[in-house]
Amino acid sequence: MEASRRAFLKGATALAGAGVVAGLAGGCAPARQQGEGRAGDALQRARDEFEAAAAPIPPADPPETWDETTEVLVVGSGAGGVNAAIRLSQAGYRVLMLERAEEPGGNSKHSSIFSNFGGHRLAEEAGWAYPSYPYDVDRIVEFVLDAQQGTGDPELLRAMAQQGPRCIDWMMDEAGAKWRPMNPSPAGNGLLEWEGMSTPTNGVNVNLVPMRLLTEKAIDEGVELRLNCNVTTLVYDGARVLGVKATHEGVERFIRATRAVVLTAGGMEVNRAMMSRYSATVLAGIANIATPPNGTGECIRMGQGVGADLAGYDSTGAFDGGVWWQDYDQYETTMDCRINKDGNQAIRQPWLRINRLGQRVAFISSSATTYPYNPNAAPSSHGLCETAAIEMAQPGGKTYVIFDSKFDDLVSKNYFGQVICRKAKVVAEDDPFIERVPAWLRDWHTGFDMMVEAGAIKKCATVRELEEALGLRTGVLTNAVQKWNEACAKGEDHMAAFPYKPEWMIALEDPPYYGVAVGGHVFGSKCGLRITPQMQVVNTEGAVIPGLYAGWHTAGGSSGDGNPAGKPLTGMYADLGLSFVGGYMAAGAIMAEDGRGD
Template sequence: MKRFISILLVLVLVFSLTACGQNTNTGNEKPAGEEPANETPDTETEAGLKFTPGKYTASAMGMKGDVTVEVEVDETSIKSVKVVDNVDTKGIADAAIEVIPAKIVEGQTLAVDTVSGATMTSFGILRAAEAALKDAGADVSLLKVKTDKKELSQGPAQDYDVVIVGSGASGLSAAIQLTKDSDLKVLVLEKLAYPGGSSRVCGGGIWAIGGSVINKNVGVDYTADEYIEFMETLGGTTLNRDLMRNIHKVSAETFDYLVEKGLLVNVTNKSLGHPASNFPVAWSNVNSTVKYNEGYGGKSIMDFIYELALENGAEVRLNSKVTSLVVENGSVKGVNVEGLDSKYTVNAKKVVLATGGFTRNVEMIKELAPDYASVFAFTGAGSTGDGITMTRDLDTVIVGEGMMGLTGYNPNYGYYGAEGAIARKGQIYINKDGKQFGAEKAFYGETLALFNNQTDHMAYAICDQNNSDVEGFENGVKAGIVTKADTIEELATKLDVDKDAMIQTVKENGLEYGPYYAMEVRPLFIGSIPGLKVTENTEVVNSKGEVIPNLYAVGELTFGNTFNDYYPSSGTGMGTSIYTGAIAARHIVAQLSK
């Protein structure tokens, strides 16, 4: 099997992560790399740079906390820049940590573009480097002079059998299945600087049904009809039953192939994705080697799937944004692409859209899920609804309602990590009226709507000294995200909550041992549900029910076909993505073999 690796781990100017943004500037200060609005570019360059030789260390706010950078200089140049400490999300921050320091040294400049998908970590590195260089005696204004960006050149058209847009679980699954038993020329295009999509920051679990190795090991499984009935009962609507039967058909073989190739997941532990389901979830082995609040295994699973796609022969290009589809007489013939240096067309016999959801597109949320317009996202940075946007002119149909989510503190901490995890460890949850609203007994997928429906779309996690993670709440106090008080009366006053109601609620639940803690908890997105209507083979259809020739959609872009209203079970996001990717691949191989 051929191995063709084309990876472009370099910089690209990215949209600002508005939902995750955190402005650490004051007054008129600008982030490193941004030219002040009224400043005329200095004509002096490296000739004017002077440093006091030595090593200098400084820190600045990244995504979740401080990024610490060590800079070494001699009298006239920057010798090295190293990130020596950071707490940002592994697998996301890594791209910025690898690229930004190298670009500072290479260009002897702080006028460096942020890394696509890791904007806040990029800014943190640049700000910390700027502070360190100031300590070294540098005139940083000389280091922040920007050069004019070159226009993208027009590159030659390229030809592939299949082009896949997006390198999340569904896109890479399609690439794996397309290349494992065929010689098809397959190209995966990813607009960010790293692969993985939202799956890279997910919980790291996959369910399987239909007789897979985990079903046999734990004695839990679904028939196709049982799977459909469970999802339709929870979602309250009729779903795409033909597609779901196909998912049931391919699940076991697809899952077992990944396990045989070395996917490190637990296939012997009986962990159900929903307490009322028969979905056994295979969790990443990483999850059992670290504390719960230190993170999840989505990164480890996606690293494996990415490497397997490359091993099987798929080509993956990062920093390559698909801007539109090439359509001729109603048939999709390829895609138009913008890379770092050039724009070009890729002609393809089949196009697979694996672009993910729209949790980071506020206008699309207002359109397709308006009840959730105030909710923040804890998803991949590329979840901007590209697949929906690119197909609007093709008269596509949107199916599904609701959003996928749970609860957390804010966009920086999300729902895991030392800070984010404690948002779900309250003994009780109260709203601003001091009353409970059913959050304690709800399945976590239902808490998105529960919290969203409270006053100001938030509530408080409350606990006393009997809590299982008092240490975590104490750390939250130190981080400034948890409120602590000796009495409930004092805590109610600090929170501006109805005092009498809160006292009564706490008393009814037996919280008697102060000091007490409260953490603000808000609903957060882990994905979107509305998406493109597809056939049982994931072919995209128009409003007349006609297949749009050569166009497929998989993964989160199609979730509305297979579940509805809220996230139904752990393992559903990654499982459905992997299996729909496999379905598309099988159909394409069959079509191109004719």
């Protein structure tokens, strides 16, 4: 919701209060009722808009005449869309890929690694798989189901485990992908990155260049890409999805898909109204969204409009350390989006971490165990997601992270041995790939200073002042710091679970003092359209909706239900890899039905 609307609603509430005071003071009951009425109207409008933002989008009836026709319509040009489009075009289909933005790539441009469990050619050459080698689909499905407490779809997970390695090899052989292990250890094959995305000083891993190259590959293969084309609804005759209604450059068009419509336009994570309906138990702990405001849920609502069921309730893909830049109004429809990959790294360290009760909040290291740091940890190391779930579950959805002026030196030299997106980076000026990294992401200090200047991170001369700035009750922080410093002096942590090792016990005694409220840093929703292992969308009676397919994150269910941070590591293929695999699988299912191969 726009700031102006927030201000209006708050102003309306304040106006109502003023009316009450005036009425009591002057005996003017009509004025009080009038003020309450205006505030009530504003709140009702906000409530109605909130409900409308989550409502299914009804389909359009087939037109008498279609404006154009293709074989397969792919909605969305991110990782899932581009993979589906390339594979289908190579198989001989006429493909039209629609993108509502001015540029292709979606959230995938701002994503990171292709997480996986092995089974692909690079992993086989290294003799690595997880949870054990050789690559075992049965073992992987059991492992993931255990992480999801048995709430996932075993058949869907099996299809994912079978198709994922083939997707990676196909991308390298047929789509021009340049996947490389993230590090030289065997386990590095479980964290694939595009060649050139990491150098000794550069590991930000934004995929601007890879997505551009894949888009160029799609166009070279004959895919028609149409930008600034907003799909507004599906076209449905009551039995089959026939195409879409879209607006391109202000002109409404009905586009027929003779074979299939493939929805790969992201999830619902930015749509707070949808999240409140389908992921209500985790919403209170989501601080912000770690991507641009793309996942607004329209494709999911379109699917619901033709009767689609949902899967993946109360599940997201989240990492720890999402900064609470703002609190949300009750009927605010849009989540706060912050692409801040290297500003919050200073926060995501084993500092003093408490909740509003003053209780310590656990920190799980980004290796397979809390400590010591293990460079050969599995790609599904649980630190990032587990810590996110812990932070999201705290009273009020907030964890308070406290540190002092020593942080800069400790973070700069990675004293705590954290990895991946917890390791703060400074890209050297002579780095050969520096141009691949946006200027403001080249030094972690930049994002950190932005948060301090905006007041998201509090900076105070005393602990008492910091306690007040964070809005904590008197004594909560001061007592916690006193206990912490006493434990540091003894070199023995009093944490009830996951205690810090002695080297991490660093007293808070060098002002200025810093504090920040954190919660879930969500990369994608995991609730979306229910699909079969063939990526066909299913209705609420369990039947396939002919002509309609979905890839992640428009599809749901990849992380089961009730999985607040998407354990393990936001899903079998995390977020970027999941999108690539979903597009690959959707294309493959269409091809298999038609008797076509790669």
